[in-house]
Amino acid sequence: MRTIMVINAKGGSGKSTIATNLASYYACKGNKVTLVDYDPQGSSLAWLKVRPSINRPRIQCIDGTSATVNPGRGTGYMIMDAPASVHGKDLNNLVRHARTFIIPVLPSPMDMRAAADYIREIRATRLISAKKGKICLVANRGRDRTRIFWELDEFLDRLREPYIAALSDNINYVRAVDKGLGIFEMAPAATALLRAEWQPLIKWLASKASQP
Secondary structure (H helix, E strand, O other), X not given: OEEEEEOOOOOOOOHHHHHHHHXXXXXXXXXXXXXXXXXXXXXXXXXXXXXXXXXXXXXXXXXXXXXXXXXXXXXXXXXXXXXXXOOHHHHHHHHOOOOEEEXXXXXXXXXXXXXXXHHHHHHOOHHHHOOOOEEEEEEEEEOXXXXXXXXXXXXXXXXXXXXXXXXXXOHHHHHHHHHOOOHHHOOHHHHXXXXXHHXXXXXXXXXXXXXX
């Protein structure tokens, strides 16, 4: 079973958007998928509540804040939406549930500084320092041809962890959330650019480089 956690110290970085879209992508590929929401805000759980029960692949839901995380037999992918502001002992306990970690970073100086500090903190956890987990970085909610986006692009390139993909700020993500869908379940013509932006991340997750 692949265990993938989307994590960042700051709220509003797009963790739930990435987690839900990954869950829907793998479910559409015929995998048994469990989506675990560790965030008290419950954004991923809210997405699942409005997800159509007919003509869409089922995604198992677990509230990680109150329930025992047991994905069950046959689960191919467990996608975890981590809470913000988890540090120290709590961070050590949280990361032990996964082996692959996606850190989304927004194009703002404050988010970039916070991400650099948090990456250092995650590297120092027992799991990552023992080389039992892999980290990748994703530029999130970017707008091409803006100065701050290119500053984020250059910033992520300088970090030691692999910078895998850049995802756009696009209204189709909002529409997908409203319907409980992922962009890979929406009209291909309307989401072709977004799907292309996801391909480097999907390819990396399918590679040995993403696994310890």
